[in-house]
Amino acid sequence: MIEQRVWEEVIGDNLELRVKYVERNVKVIFPKSRALAVVGPRRAGKTYFLFQLWDAIDSERKKSLYVNFEDPRLIGVTSSDLMEMLRVYYSLLNHPKGTKLTLLLDEVQVVEGWEKFVRYLLDRGHRVVVTGSSSKLLSKEVATVLRGRAVTLNLYPFSLPEVLMVKGLKGELPSLETRGKIRGVLRECLEWGSYPETVLQPELRREILREILEVTIYRDVVERWRVDNLKALRFLFKLLASSSHATITKLHSTMKSLGIAVGKPTLANYLEYLNDALVVFPLRAYVKSEKKRELLGFKPYFVDNGLLAVLGVRDWSRLLENLVFTELLKRGLEPNRDLFYYVTQEGREVDFILPGEELIQVSWELHPGNEKRELSPLVNAANETGIEKMTLVTWERYPAEGIKIGEKSIRVVPLEEWALW
Numbered sequence: 001m002i003e004q005r006v007w008e009e010v011i012g013d014n015l016e017l018r019v020k021y022v023e024r025n026v027k028v029i030f031p032k033s034r035a036l037a038v039v040g041p042r043r044a045g046k047t048y049f050l051f052q053l054w055d056a057i058d059s060e061r062k063k064s065l066y067v068n069f070e071d072p073r074l075i076g077v078t079s080s081d082l083m084e085m086l087r088v089y090y091s092l093l094n095h096p097k098g099t100k101l102t103l104l105l106d107e108v109q110v111v112e113g114w115e116k117f118v119r120y121l122l123d124r125g126h127r128v129v130v131t132g133s134s135s136k137l138l139s140k141e142v143a144t145v146l147r148g149r150a151v152t153l154n155l156y157p158f159s160l161p162e163v164l165m166v167k168g169l170k171g172e173l174p175s176l177e178t179r180g181k182i183r184g185v186l187r188e189c190l191e192w193g194s195y196p197e198t199v200l201q202p203e204l205r206r207e208i209l210r211e212i213l214e215v216t217i218y219r220d221v222v223e224r225w226r227v228d229n230l231k232a233l234r235f236l237f238k239l240l241a242s243s244s245h246a247t248i249t250k251l252h253s254t255m256k257s258l259g260i261a262v263g264k265p266t267l268a269n270y271l272e273y274l275n276d277a278l279v280v281f282p283l284r285a286y287v288k289s290e291k292k293r294e295l296l297g298f299k300p301y302f303v304d305n306g307l308l309a310v311l312g313v314r315d316w317s318r319l320l321e322n323l324v325f326t327e328l329l330k331r332g333l334e335p336n337r338d339l340f341y342y343v344t345q346e347g348r349e350v351d352f353i354l355p356g357e358e359l360i361q362v363s364w365e366l367h368p369g370n371e372k373r374e375l376s377p378l379v380n381a382a383n384e385t386g387i388e389k390m391t392l393v394t395w396e397r398y399p400a401e402g403i404k405i406g407e408k409s410i411r412v413v414p415l416e417e418w419a420l421w
Contacts, residue, residue, distance in 0.1 A: 001076075001078070001080075001081065002073075002074060002076070002077055002081040002084065002085075004084065004088055006073055006074075007081075007084060007085050007088040007089075008088055008092060009073065010067065010071060010073055010074065011065065011067075011085070011088060011089055011092055012092065014065065014066050014067060015061045015065070017066070019048065019051045021045075021048040021049075021051055021052055022045075022048070022158070022162065022165075022166055022196065022200075023052055024045065024049055024052060024155070024158075024162065025159065025161060025162055025165075026049070026153070026155065028053065028056075028153060030127060031150075031151045033122055033149075034122065034149050034150050034151055035118050035122060035128040035129065035130055035143075035146060035149060035150040035151075036128070036129045036130070036150070036151060036153055037129075037130050037131070037142045037143035037146070037150045037151070037152050037153065038050065038129060038130070038131045038153050038155055039131075039139045039140055039142060039143065039152050039153065039154055039155065039278075040133075040139055040154060040155035040156055040278060041133075041139065041156065041157075041216070041277065041278040041279060041303050041304075042133055042139075042212060042215055042216055042220065043157075043195055043196070043197060043208075043212050043215075044155050044156050044157050044195070044196070045155065045157070045158075045196040046106075046131045046133070046139075046155055047068065047106055047131070048196070049155055050066060050104045050106055050129060050131065051066070053104065053129060054066055054102075054104055057102050057127075058102060062093070063093075063095070063099065063100070063101050063102065064101060064102040064103070064104070065089055065101065065102075065103050065104070066104040066106065067085070067103070067104070067105055067106065068106040068107055069105065069106065069107045069108055069110040069111055070106075070107045070110060074110075077110065077111050078111065078112060078113070079111055079112060079113035079114060079116060079117055081111075082111065082114070082117040083117070089101075098124070100125050100126055100127075101121075101126050101127070102126070102127040102128075102129070103121060103126060103127070103128050103129070104129045104130075105118070105128065105129070105130045105131075106130075106131050107131065107132055107133070107134070108130045108131065108132050108142070109132035109133075109134055109137035109142065110134075114130075115145050115146050115147075118130060118146060118149070118150075119146070119149055122149055130142055130150070133220070134219065134220075138220060138224065138276055138277060138278075139278060140276055140277075140278055141276075154329075154332070156278075156303060156304075156326065156329055156330050157193065157194045157195045157196065157303070157304050157326075158194040158195075158196055158199055159194070159327060159330040159331075159419075160186065160189060160194070160323075160327060160419040160420075161419065161420055162194075163185060163189055163194050163199055164182060164185060164420075166199055166200070167181075167185050169181060169182055169185065179416065182416045183416055186415055186416055186419070188202070189305065189323065190305060190316070190319050190320060190323055190395075191305065191309055191319065192205050192209070192305065192306050192309055193209070193304035193305040193306025193307065193308075193309065194304060194305075194306070194326075195208065195209070195212065195304055195306055198306055205306065206309075206310065209306045209307065209309060209310045210310050212306075212307070213307060213310055213311075216277060216279050217233065217234070217237065220277040220279075221233065221270075221273045221274065221277055224273070224277075225269075225273050227270070227273070229261075229262055229266065231260060232255065232260055232261075232262035232266070232267070232270070233270055235255060235258075235260055236251065236255075236267060236270050236271070236274075237274070237280075237311065238311055238312075239251055239254060239255075240271075240274075240280055240300040240302075241300075241302065241307070241308050241311040241312075241313050242311075242312075242313060242315075242318075243300055244299065244318060244321075245297055245298075245299055246282075246297055246298060246299075246300055247297035247298070248264050248267050248268050248271070249264065250297070251267055252264045252267055255267075278303055279302065279303055279307070280300055280301070280302055280303075281300070281301045281302075281303070281325070281329070281335045282298035282299070282300055282335075283298055283299045283300075283301055283325070283335050283336065283339065283340065283341055284296075284298050284335075284336050284340055284341075285297075285298075285340060285341055285342065285343050286340035286341065286342050286353050286355060287343070296343060299341050299351075301321075301322050301325040301326070301335075302322060302326075303326065303329070304326065305319055305322055305323055305326070308322060316364055316395070317362075317363070317364045320362055320364055320393075320395055320415070321351060321362040323415070324351070324352070324360070324362050324393055324415075324418075325352070327419060328352065328360075333354065338354060338355075339352060339353075339354060340352070340353050340355070341353065342359065342381050342385070344377055344380040344381050344384060345380070345384060346377075346380060348376070348377035348380065349377060350377050350378055350381045353381070353385070353387070355385075356387065357387065357389065358387065358389040358390070358391060359378055359381050359382060359385070359387050359389070359390045359391070360390075360391045360392075360393060361374060361375075361377065361378050361390075361391070361392045361393070362392075362393050362394075363392060363393075363394050364394065364395050364396065365394055365395060365396035366392065366394050366396070366412060371403075374392060375392065375403065375405060375410055378390045378392065378410055379405050379406070379408050379410075382408055388408075389411075390408065390409070390410045390411065391410070391411045391412075391413060391418070392410055392411070392412045392413070393413060393414075393415060393418045394412065394413070394414055394415070395414065395415055396414070397414045
């Protein structure tokens with residue numbers, strides 16, 4: 001039971017609270033009669049994003065309230081305490097009972113039965129924003145628990161335009177004067193990722209990334225699903241980081257050859273756990289047959305290049321492809337719904353397909369020696385799918401802005417330009 005004086009203190013402190021944050025370039029549409037669930041991996045900046053929303057909704061804090069339920073003063077809070085919180089808020093601000101409010105409930109999963117309180121608020125016309133991430137209730141599950149009474153807003157680590165804004169480069173298309181600086185920033189993102197903390201505190205990024213990795217593995221996976229084969233889980237993580245393509249069978253064979261005892265079903269479960277934690281995304285092939293899709297396996301991508309860095313990945317081509325994937329993720333594409341990889345009839349891969357819209361290939365550099373190898377799968381995929389828009393994203397600049405092969409035009413663009421389009 002949280003006493004009235006404690007609620008008065010917490011609410012009073014929060015109403016006075018002003019926090020500096022990097023403004024995220026995220027479009028927000030508040031749904032009618034539904035909560036907004038801000039969903040994302042650990043340390044993506046969800047709490048700071050709530051403050052950004054709070055300022056946009058009610059900068060004077062007259063009809064809104066933010067509460068972080070991991071506040072140590074709220075240890076033991078129950079769902080019945082939430083009604084008392086509401087009563088105290090009305091009393092402190094002299095609002096008539098029933099005044100329509102906006103409530104931003106951070107780490108709400110700490111409260112047993114919180115979803116009933118949220119539904120109560122929604123039924124009475126209040127606006128509600130919730131976040132959550134812990135071994136008890138993953139961020140991805142918050143909206144699901146509300147059973148159709150919430151819409152999800154995905155929030156990931158900084159996008160490349162957001163990083164450039166933080167660095168004072170404003171996210172504009174690169175000029176001759178700024179191109180070198182932009183490429184320097186993007187090189188850091190390529191190697192160290194773009195978690196907000198690592199961008200804002202680059203001198204501590206290695207320690208921060210190791211901490212994120214440990215928390216993700218232990219708190220969000222081990223505790224949540226009571227994983228007991230830690231050796232297999234850790235090794236799976238490393239295998240996925242170093243793999244451009246995988247199947248459960250191949251992963252199992254590799255582990256077996258190294259003397260790591262784990263069954264195929266267990267490995268499949270571990271992969272699903274990592275995906276549920278929004279850490280690893282197994283990207284599937286774009287094919288109609290579910291059986292063929294399983295046979296083709298998946299391409300593993302990580303939510304942030306920084307995780308690959310602390311796992312020892314130094315393959316620049318792998319890092320570039322992962323970075324392009326994360327940017328597509330931050331543009332609102334959902335893997336295996338809006339985004340897949342493609343295998344041509346000849347068995348060649350195109351890195352990404354946005355069905356009906358675009359084919360994207362990623363190559364560290366393009367030169368006469370690899371031009372045919374990189375571009376022919378795009379052309380073949382375009383012929384097979386009917387997609388006209390083709391893009392090749394590179395790190396090293398290519399002399400031509402585009403290439404024409406027969407009737408097909410391929411846009412060749414360096415990362416610094418593609419990221420800002």
